[in-house]
Amino acid sequence: MALLSNKRGIAVTFNWIFSIVAGVLIFSFLVYFAVQNTDLFGNVTARIVAEELDILLSGYETIQTKSVLDFDKNIELEFYCDNDEQKFKINGETGKTVWDKIIFSPDKIEGSKINVATAPWNVPFRAANFIYIWDKKYNIRDDVGTGVELINNLKGSGKNVLVSQYFDLKCNSGNKGEKVIHYNKDTEEGYICFDGKDDNNPIKFFGEAMLIGAVLSDRDNFECAKNNADEKLNIMKKVFENKKDNLVDAGLCEDNVHLYGIFMNKMNTLTINSINKNTINSLDNLNKDLIAKGCASVY
Amino acid sequence: MFTKTKKGQLEIGITTMVLAVFVVLLLISMVVYFRFTYLEFEDTKEEILDQKYSGLLNVISGMPEFRCSKNGAEDECLDASKLYNFKQKILKDEIEDYYDNIFGNANGIWIDVIDPFSGNNHYLNSEFFGIYGEKETKGLIYSVPVSIYYPDYKKYKIGILKIQGEL
Amino acid sequence: MKKGQAEIIGLVVVVLLLVFALIFFIKIRSGNDDNETKLIRANFKVNSALNALMKVSIGNEQMKDLIDECVLGFNACDDDLKNNLTYYFEDPEKGLFKDKKYQFIISRYNDDLISLGDGCKENITASPFVVRNSGKVELKICT
Numbered sequence: 060m061a062l063l064s065n066k067r068g069i070a071v072t073f074n075w076i077f078s079i080v081a082g083v084l085i086f087s088f089l090v091y092f093a094v095q096n097t098d099l100f101g102n103v104t105a106r107i108v109a110e111e112l113d114i115l116l117s118g119y120e121t122i123q124t125k126s127v128l129d130f131d132k133n134i135e136l137e138f139y140c141d142n143d144e145q146k147f148k149i150n151g152e153t154g155k156t157v158w159d160k161i162i163f164s165p166d167k168i169e170g171s172k173i174n175v176a177t178a179p180w181n182v183p184f185r186a187a188n189f190i191y192i193w194d195k196k197y198n199i200r201d202d203v204g205t206g207v208e209l210i211n212n213l214k215g216s217g218k219n220v221l222v223s224q225y226f227d228l229k230c231n232s233g234n235k236g237e238k239v240i241h242y243n244k245d246t247e248e249g250y251i252c253f254d255g256k257d258d259n260n261p262i263k264f265f266g267e268a269m270l271i272g273a274v275l276s277d278r279d280n281f282e283c284a285k286n287n288a289d290e291k292l293n294i295m296k297k298v299f300e301n302k303k304d305n306l307v308d309a310g311l312c313e314d315n316v317h318l319y320g321i322f323m324n325k326m327n328t329l330t331i332n333s334i335n336k337n338t339i340n341s342l343d344n345l346n347k348d349l350i351a352k353g354c355a356s357v358y
Numbered sequence: 359m360f361t362k363t364k365k366g367q368l369e370i371g372i373t374t375m376v377l378a379v380f381v382v383l384l385l386i387s388m389v390v391y392f393r394f395t396y397l398e399f400e401d402t403k404e405e406i407l408d409q410k411y412s413g414l415l416n417v418i419s420g421m422p423e424f425r426c427s428k429n430g431a432e433d434e435c436l437d438a439s440k441l442y443n444f445k446q447k448i449l450k451d452e453i454e455d456y457y458d459n460i461f462g463n464a465n466g467i468w469i470d471v472i473d474p475f476s477g478n479n480h481y482l483n484s485e486f487f488g489i490y491g492e493k494e495t496k497g498l499i500y501s502v503p504v505s506i507y508y509p510d511y512k513k514y515k516i517g518i519l520k521i522q523g524e525l
Numbered sequence: 526m527k528k529g530q531a532e533i534i535g536l537v538v539v540v541l542l543l544v545f546a547l548i549f550f551i552k553i554r555s556g557n558d559d560n561e562t563k564l565i566r567a568n569f570k571v572n573s574a575l576n577a578l579m580k581v582s583i584g585n586e587q588m589k590d591l592i593d594e595c596v597l598g599f600n601a602c603d604d605d606l607k608n609n610l611t612y613y614f615e616d617p618e619k620g621l622f623k624d625k626k627y628q629f630i631i632s633r634y635n636d637d638l639i640s641l642g643d644g645c646k647e648n649i650t651a652s653p654f655v656v657r658n659s660g661k662v663e664l665k666i667c668t
Contacts (some may be wrong), residue, residue, distance in 0.1 A: 077373075081380070081533050087538060088384075159460040183430060185422045294453055298423050298440055301447045305439040305481040311510040346429060355439070355509035356429050376530045380537060387541050412566045419573070434576050472619045502570050503578040503621050511580035516613065516621070 109147070109155045116190055125176040125209070136168040136192070140283035157295050161287045162270030164192040166280065176209055178285045180268040180288060182329065183339045184299075184358035187291040189268045189284070193275050203242050209271050220274050225249060230258040246336040251280040265334040290332040296326055297356075299357055312354035321345060322357050366374050403474060404525045411500045417460075418467065418489070418519060419504060420493035423448075435505035435514060441469065442481035445488040457490060465524065466491035469517040471506060482508055487517075497524035567666065569647040570639055574621055575651040575664045583609055589654070592631055596660030602631070602638045610641055627668035633660045643667075 145157040161180075172254040174193050179185045188308060196215025201222045210222075223232040225243035230252035233239035240257070242249035247266050251259035252272045261281060264273060273282060303319045306312065312319075322345045346356045417435070423444070426437040437446065449457055461467060467490040477483045486493065499522045506517040536596040588609070594601035614622050614629065628642040638660075645667030654662035 076530055076534065085537065087539065156459070159456070169406055183434065184427070185425070185578070187422065290456070293458070294448070295422060297442075297448050301443055302437070302439045304447075305442050306510060308480045309439075309510050323497070343430070350429055355512075356427075358427050358430060372530065374535065379534065383537055383541065387544070391544075416569055435580060473612070503574040503577045505580040506579075511582075514577075514580040514587065516581050518621075523614045 062212050073127065087144060096328055103287050111156065112147075112149070113155060116157070123173075125212075126201050128173050128175055130171050131175075136164075136173065138162060138164045138166060138168075138192075138280055140279045143283060143286050145283050145287060147281075155269055159191055160191060161187055161284050161291070162190045163276045163277060163284050163322065164280065165195075165259070166277055168192060168194045170194045176212075178209065178268045180266055182292065182297065182334055184264065184345055186295045189288075191274055191275055197274060199274065201243055205242065205267075205270065206242060207267055207271060213271075213274055215353065216346060222270075222274075230254075230256055230261055232256065237265055240270065240275075242270055248335055249273065251278075251281065253281075265331070277353070292329065292331055296329065299323070299326060303347075303357060306355050311350070312349075315349070315352040315354050318345065318349050318352065318354065319357070322349070326357075360387070379478045387429050388400075405465050407523070407525045410419075410462065411464065411523050414461070414464065414467075414503045414517060414521055415500055418521075419502070424489075425493070426509070428509075433507070435507040436469070436517070436519075438484070438487070438506050438508045438515075441487035441489070441506070442484055446492060449490065453490045463523050464491060464521050465495045466493050466522045467520070468493045469504065469506070469519050472516045472518070475508070475513075476516065482510065491522075495522060527544070550580075564649070567668065571649050571651040571664055571666045575654060575662070578610075578613060578621075578664075579654055580660070581613070589656075592653075592662060593656055594657045595631060596633050598633075607639055607641070610639070614641060622666070628663075628664045628665045628667070631656075632663070633661065 101189060104158045125239075135148075135150050137151070139148075141156075143164055147157060148161075150179065171187055172194075174191075174262070175193045177188050177192070180187050180189055191209070193213070195217045196212050197217045197220050199210060199214045199222065201210065203222050203224060219234075219237045220289055221233045221237065221239045223241050225241045225246075225248060226232070226342045229341060230239065230241075230249050232241070233255045235255045235257060237255040239258075240249060241252070241261075247270075248263070249265070249270055250261040250263045252261045262278070262285065264270070269285070269288070272281060273276070276284065300323060303323055307316055307319055322342070325341055327346060329342075346358060350356050423437045424440055426433050426435040426440075466488075469487045469489070471485055471487070474485050475482045475524045499520050501518050501520045504517050506515045507513075508515070541635055546638055579587070579592075581588050583591060590599055591606050591609075595606055610629065612620070614620050614627060617623055622642070625645055626645055627647070629640070630637055631639040645665060647668045648665040651664045656662060
């Protein structure tokens with residue numbers, strides 16, 4: 060009798076153990092499926108958003124626009140430079156390289172809405188479109204009176220940025236540690252003292268489009284974008300060299316074909332650190348000369 | 359005693375069968391689930407590539423490397439004198455890598471000209487302009503009509519910008 | 526034991542059915558988000574087509590100049606203009622819409638001067654090209 064009741068007891072206990080083990084197994088299985096399908100930690104979503112943002116930014120690359128991207132939920136966008144390549148991360152996910160776009164932005168952008176704008180970089184032909192991305196405003200003191208609309212849109216309360224007169228690459232204005240942009244409105248030449256007064260390593264730039272980028276970016280991101288702009292400028296020089304060759308081969312401007320040579324010699328002196336208004340005006344005049352002589356213009 | 363042994367064996371047998379059925383059901387559902395997830399990822403990849411190629415049509419139309427202009431003022435057209443020999447003369451060395459990254463998975467990008475000008479062999483008479491890769495290889499073709507400007511003649515033709523790529 | 530086993534099997538079956546149902550539900554719900562992007566792409570194509578057509582050179586003039594003359598009433602809405610347009614739209618080898626249904630209308634004050642293609646119920650329309658304040662050029666691709 061005692062033996063019988065022990066065996067019955069064992070049967071009941073085994074039943075419970077089996078039920079609990081099976082239950083735990085099923086429950087863990089379901090939790091695993093739920094996590095996989097709902098993307099609780101956002102890994103898959105971040106990757107897809109990165110790809111789609113890249114495609115979206117490609118669309119902005121060749122138009123001039125200003126708009127707001129609404130993600131419906133808070134995201135963290137991080138822009139950084141890696142071996143001269145601009146990359147971005149979404150929510151800390153592994154970086155995606157921004158191959159062909161030139162983006163000026165702060166290192167980190169957080170929020171559900173981000174601002175995007177574009178502007179052409181003309182030297183004097185359009186070499187590239189710059190894309191600007193930002194979330195916050197800046198406390199901009201514009202002593203030069205740049206009159207750039209996008210810079211006026213960036214004014215508000217935030218990080219201090221001083222726009223001061225061009226002083227031969229000397230960082231002698233503002234406070235130590237605060238960004239100072241020195242800019243000549245007439246020649247469109249400028250340089251940035253990222254560390255403010257006494258910065259020993261100012262970075263030169265040219266054009267209104269880069270001035271806007273100077274307000275938004277830190278040193279690393281600005282240098283990265285500037286190097287990419289330089290790469291694009293060199294490509295455009297080759298494009299115009301090819302165009303000139305094709306126009307010369309077509310032979311419809313035989314009497315004035317030497318003008319193309321003069322133009323290209325001038326264009327080949329263009330480098331990102333030496334662009335100035337005089338070179339731009341020379342190229343403009345040479346281009347107009349070609350048109351006046353009945354030839355196709357280079358740009 | 360004999361009956362109890364048989365009963366026990368029967369119970370073990372039933373339990374084993376239950377476990378076997380459970381495992382079979384589990385395996386079937388896992389196969390279906392992973393197949394489903396794989397198809398979903400393939401769909402997402404296809405959708406992203408589809409968007410990328412279609413977006414690329416828009417991007418190429420606006421690239422300063424191909425865009426037409428008259429005395430600095432850009433217009434909604436592509437410049438034949440920039441397009442001609444672009445692939446042969448520009449896509450070399452590190453610049454080829456640069457465009458590899460932009461054009462990505464595309465097997466070929468080119469523009470077919472509708473009724474090109476007749477004449478000698480230079481940019482004015484080209485029937486098509488190769489931009490990247492090879493013409494008519496593998497994959498779907500995404501296309502859009504574009505206006506092509508010939509600066510020497512100051513005239514326009516219609517071209518079809520085509521991107522061919524696999525999803 | 527038997528009752529417990531039966532209950533566990535029942536639980537597994539119910540849960541599996543719920544999981545499948547959820548997966549299919551999510552799949553169906555997320556399948557409808559791409560209509561807007563397809564519309565944007567189709568819009569870009571039809572606008573590009575109209576832009577290219579307006580600019581194309583016919584002799585020493587551009588198509589838009591010929592259409593200008595048609596709208597102004599200089600007897601230019603003749604066979605030549607129509608033939609050129611039909612060629613660019615419908616030529617079996619090179620036509621822009623040789624495989625697609627389209628509608629192209631040149632009108633002046635709501636009177637159709639030239640109408641090519643068949644009408645469509647649903648279409649993507651390019652931004653109309655306005656000619657001399659009184660004329661309009663419309664291009665639609667049927668979807």
